Amino acid sequence: MSTTARQLNLNLFVYPAGHHEAAWRYHGSAVDRILDIDYYRELARRAEAARFDAIFLADGPSLPDNVRYASRFRLEPFTWLAALATATTHLGLIATASTTYTEPYNLARLFASLDHLSRGRAGWNIVTTGAPQAAANFGLDEHPAHAERYARAEEFVEVVGKLWDSWEDEALVADPVSGVFADTDRIHAIDHEGPRLRVRGPLNTPRSPQGRPVYVQAGSSEDGRAFAARHAEAVFTAHQTIGSARAFYADVKARAAALGRDPAHLKILPGISPFLGSTEAEARALHEEFNQLTQPAYSLRQLRQLLGVDLSGHDLDGPVPRGLIDGRGERGVGSRFQVVVDIVERERPTIRQLLHRLAGARGHRVVVGTPEQVADTIEEWFTTGAADGFNVMPPHLTGGFEVFADEVVPILRRRGLFRTEYTGRTLRDHYGLPRPRSQYAEVAARATG
Amino acid sequence: MSTTARQLNLNLFVYPAGHHEAAWRYHGSAVDRILDIDYYRELARRAEAARFDAIFLADGPSLPDNVRYASRFRLEPFTWLAALATATTHLGLIATASTTYTEPYNLARLFASLDHLSRGRAGWNIVTTGAPQAAANFGLDEHPAHAERYARAEEFVEVVGKLWDSWEDEALVADPVSGVFADTDRIHAIDHEGPRLRVRGPLNTPRSPQGRPVYVQAGSSEDGRAFAARHAEAVFTAHQTIGSARAFYADVKARAAALGRDPAHLKILPGISPFLGSTEAEARALHEEFNQLTQPAYSLRQLRQLLGVDLSGHDLDGPVPRGLIDGRGERGVGSRFQVVVDIVERERPTIRQLLHRLAGARGHRVVVGTPEQVADTIEEWFTTGAADGFNVMPPHLTGGFEVFADEVVPILRRRGLFRTEYTGRTLRDHYGLPRPRSQYAEVAARATG
Numbered sequence: 001m002s003t004t005a006r007q008l009n010l011n012l013f014v015y016p017a018g019h020h021e022a023a024w025r026y027h028g029s030a031v032d033r034i035l036d037i038d039y040y041r042e043l044a045r046r047a048e049a050a051r052f053d054a055i056f057l058a059d060g061p062s063l064p065d066n067v068r069y070a071s072r073f074r075l076e077p078f079t080w081l082a083a084l085a086t087a088t089t090h091l092g093l094i095a096t097a098s099t100t101y102t103e104p105y106n107l108a109r110l111f112a113s114l115d116h117l118s119r120g121r122a123g124w125n126i127v128t129t130g131a132p133q134a135a136a137n138f139g140l141d142e143h144p145a146h147a148e149r150y151a152r153a154e155e156f157v158e159v160v161g162k163l164w165d166s167w168e169d170e171a172l173v174a175d176p177v178s179g180v181f182a183d184t185d186r187i188h189a190i191d192h193e194g195p196r197l198r199v200r201g202p203l204n205t206p207r208s209p210q211g212r213p214v215y216v217q218a219g220s221s222e223d224g225r226a227f228a229a230r231h232a233e234a235v236f237t238a239h240q241t242i243g244s245a246r247a248f249y250a251d252v253k254a255r256a257a258a259l260g261r262d263p264a265h266l267k268i269l270p271g272i273s274p275f276l277g278s279t280e281a282e283a284r285a286l287h288e289e290f291n292q293l294t295q296p297a298y299s300l301r302q303l304r305q306l307l308g309v310d311l312s313g314h315d316l317d318g319p320v321p322r323g324l325i326d327g328r329g330e331r332g333v334g335s336r337f338q339v340v341v342d343i344v345e346r347e348r349p350t351i352r353q354l355l356h357r358l359a360g361a362r363g364h365r366v367v368v369g370t371p372e373q374v375a376d377t378i379e380e381w382f383t384t385g386a387a388d389g390f391n392v393m394p395p396h397l398t399g400g401f402e403v404f405a406d407e408v409v410p411i412l413r414r415r416g417l418f419r420t421e422y423t424g425r426t427l428r429d430h431y432g433l434p435r436p437r438s439q440y441a442e443v444a445a446r447a448t449g
Numbered sequence: 450m451s452t453t454a455r456q457l458n459l460n461l462f463v464y465p466a467g468h469h470e471a472a473w474r475y476h477g478s479a480v481d482r483i484l485d486i487d488y489y490r491e492l493a494r495r496a497e498a499a500r501f502d503a504i505f506l507a508d509g510p511s512l513p514d515n516v517r518y519a520s521r522f523r524l525e526p527f528t529w530l531a532a533l534a535t536a537t538t539h540l541g542l543i544a545t546a547s548t549t550y551t552e553p554y555n556l557a558r559l560f561a562s563l564d565h566l567s568r569g570r571a572g573w574n575i576v577t578t579g580a581p582q583a584a585a586n587f588g589l590d591e592h593p594a595h596a597e598r599y600a601r602a603e604e605f606v607e608v609v610g611k612l613w614d615s616w617e618d619e620a621l622v623a624d625p626v627s628g629v630f631a632d633t634d635r636i637h638a639i640d641h642e643g644p645r646l647r648v649r650g651p652l653n654t655p656r657s658p659q660g661r662p663v664y665v666q667a668g669s670s671e672d673g674r675a676f677a678a679r680h681a682e683a684v685f686t687a688h689q690t691i692g693s694a695r696a697f698y699a700d701v702k703a704r705a706a707a708l709g710r711d712p713a714h715l716k717i718l719p720g721i722s723p724f725l726g727s728t729e730a731e732a733r734a735l736h737e738e739f740n741q742l743t744q745p746a747y748s749l750r751q752l753r754q755l756l757g758v759d760l761s762g763h764d765l766d767g768p769v770p771r772g773l774i775d776g777r778g779e780r781g782v783g784s785r786f787q788v789v790v791d792i793v794e795r796e797r798p799t800i801r802q803l804l805h806r807l808a809g810a811r812g813h814r815v816v817v818g819t820p821e822q823v824a825d826t827i828e829e830w831f832t833t834g835a836a837d838g839f840n841v842m843p844p845h846l847t848g849g850f851e852v853f854a855d856e857v858v859p860i861l862r863r864r865g866l867f868r869t870e871y872t873g874r875t876l877r878d879h880y881g882l883p884r885p886r887s888q889y890a891e892v893a894a895r896a897t898g
Contacts, residue, residue: 025625032623035655037535037566061554063653068633071623074653076562082531083566086486105510105586106551113525117486117532136649137554174481174520176474179744184517200585204512204523206484295628 009389011054012047016071018396022293024071041087050405053430054092062134069298085118092427094123099156108163120209120426125216150223162190164212165438166202188440229255234267238364245386271364273393299355316352339363371407458838460503461496465520467845471742473520490536499854502879503541511583518747534567541876543572548605557612569658569875574665599672611639613661614887615651637889678704683716687813694835720813722842740805748804765801788812820856
């Protein structure tokens with residue numbers, strides 16, 4: 001194959017014991033190590049050995065109320081990824097962080113530092129926070145509405161972008177002879193005065209290796225798509241069918257192109273949660289074993305969170321009452337709501353069947369099969385306009401990732417779809433993204449040009 | 450010697466190229482590695498090899514305006530210390546963080562995570578932020594006044610303490626058989642509603658190994674001493690003379706005792722910046738070499754920051770104009786202001802001599818001499834009521850720390866003043882501090898007791 005053939009981008013999306021809601025109960029799980037940094041360092045090293053693009057951590061600034069039945073506490077992404085950075089040399093490190101519940105100056109510092117200490121491997125999954133209970137942890141009476149959150153996100157991204165650019169690349173001089181440590185003519189106050197944020201700057205650290213972290217975005221609502229088209233360099237998205245994924249892919253790429261962006265610089269990465277077996281029957285048996293470990297008390301709470309509808313009074317083996325599913329999902333889960341509605345429309349499941357459908361990956365696609373079958377799915381999505389790569393969400397860890405790395409990745413390589421070696425060092429290199437110049441250097445260049 | 454003899458506590462306080470303002474210009478400096486995490490990992494490993502208690506990073510959420518002439522950018526402490534945690538197994542990790550410019554929920558998460566991933570080695574240097582320019586990075590017109598900052602700090606410490614206690618130690622059950630991951634009866638909303646902060650909680654992560662980080666405090670103003678007496682488990686402080694240090698030591702210990710605290714649980718740790726030579730003449734020559742590398746344009750700005758007085762129009766070799774030093778220092782530098790006034794009163798220096806006196810460690814004590822002489826100073830302060838240990842501030846790195854570890858530490862050991870091996874694993878162990886129970890467990894115990 002040509003070395004320039006389009007290649008998959010693969011991230012490892014890590015949940016403490018795995019993505020399946022019952023992962024922590026599985027006999028092969030590492031539930032005793034979910035707070036042990038060495039467990040995550042081993043996972044990161046495995047992902048790097050498989051030449052994955054990045055490791056990814058979700059986040060939210062509140063405690064999910066279903067923690068009674070599953071390992072749904074939160075790892076703090078910056079500290080955790082900084083510790084993983086030192087276990088690896090090439091693997092990208094993507095932290096989820098909220099524009100609603102952080103201060104831009106503090107967040108800009110955390111990402112600049114993560115990018116420095118990893119030598120250019122930081123990515124930011126930009127979220128506005130969907131969980132309304134976060135508000136009460138920050139002195140607010142109400143979680144801001146969807147549109148208000150996105151309006152702040154727009155301004156927030158503008159501000160942190162200016163902060164990351166506030167030191168031009170050449171500002172750090174460090175010349176012992178002249179005594180000039182920093183060229184302060186190349187360090188800029190940003191003097192941002194917007195409707196929601198006022199930040200003077202400059203940032204208190206030199207510009208980082210990637211200039212700024214890779215921008216990732218995960219909302220698929222109308223606001224989310226518009227935001228992605230403007231800013232995102234990678235989009236995480238949930239699709240149950242290739243048709244839905246293709247429509248999303250075409251829509252977001254077209255929106256980016258309409259804004260003058262190169263669509264190749266916006267990677268569409270659906271989630272995929274693979275249950276693997278050496279035969280299809282073995283894979284199905286494994287999947288069923290996980291279904292048996294689920295707890296309806298938990299699964300019904302999860303469903304209520306996705307739909308805003310409580311089905312706990314109903315017969316689990318009866319049909320999903322169609323009339324109960326209405327549009328009340330204004331909680332950042334708008335697009336995930338539609339995923340569930342589509343399943344109900346298409347498959348007419350019982351409540352229990354629906355709970356099992358969602359137990360694996362909260363609405364992301366679960367594939368059950370042999371390594372060849374999973375590779376076939378990946379290839380089909382990749383080559384027919386549904387995906388540029390995937391957020392791999394192992395149902396259980398570490399085994400669920402090991403079998404993917406050991407059995408599926410070699411098939412993808414034989415088919416010429418995935419790298420055998422890294423060709424660069426930074427996350428921008430892996431995704432084929434340019435390194436932005438400082439916007440202040442641009443201004444200076446124009447002024448003198 | 451008895452193994453129970455009182456032992457020194459020694460921290461390594463790290464500035465990017467060393468504490469002397471001209472450290473980065475010294476031929477032995479690592480100025481080319483000041484953004485290289487491996488340089489700091491090597492330093493941390495050396496500190497651990499010397500059996501130091503902790504490594505300490507200062508911080509502030511703005512860019513010091515004197516960065517033109519010295520390496521006065523900021524390393525973001527949480528990411529940086531997380532990366533150092535994985536290079537060490539025993540060394541404490543003390544992060545400075547502001548109660549004025551952070552949200553308690555976010556800060557509680559960062560510390561809990563640092564404590565988890567280091568297995569109980571986190572310390573928090575609680576500051577209210579002295580630099581008024583921080584305000585404009587957070588949308589404020591004015592830096593809050595000293596008293597207001599301390600009032601918020603009081604409430605902030607109460608809130609994060611509740612958050613760290615919000616999961617009792619026994620809340621994490623993780624029993625695959627019963628299906629209970631967390632005992633939600635042992636996870637508590639904190640429902641804090643105070644004059645400045647409203648936080649519902651609970652925290653979104655299990656209780657950390659130390660329960661909460663070790664509380665460190667560094668302000669020596671009246672408000673600062675009162676705060677230290679109530680909360681601090683270690684106090685960083687600047688003293689030029691043993692007399693001043695003894696008075697401070699006695700005062701803060703007495704205040705703690707008056708509040709019913711065990712004074713042994715509050716360590717007084719002055720800063721010390723040692724210039725070492727194999728003879729006193731060699732040490733003096735080294736110190737003079739650093740003096741020659743200073744830049745008056747920088748030093749005068751530093752002085753202006755400490756005193757609120759600009760001396761740049763004056764003859765550097767003339768006397769410090771006494772009338773110019775007045776009380777205008779309301780910027781969290783109140784106690785450091787007094788240190789400078791005392792030097793002027795005592796030594797009647799020229800302006801240049803004063804600049805050199807402050808160039809080493811910004812008002813902390815600089816000692817110039819042989820390893821025996823430096824050890825003598827340390828022993829005298831330790832054994833006569835001036836210090837429980839020291840924040841060691843090497844004038845240049847890494848050499849300035851290596852010679853301390855290689856030449857001074859062995860003398861302290863021979864004199865029975867400093868450990869040869871760690872006797873515990875956590876920072877609380879090193880400082881001889883108890884691990885607090887969750888305040889919610891106390892309540893439960895009282896209710897059932």
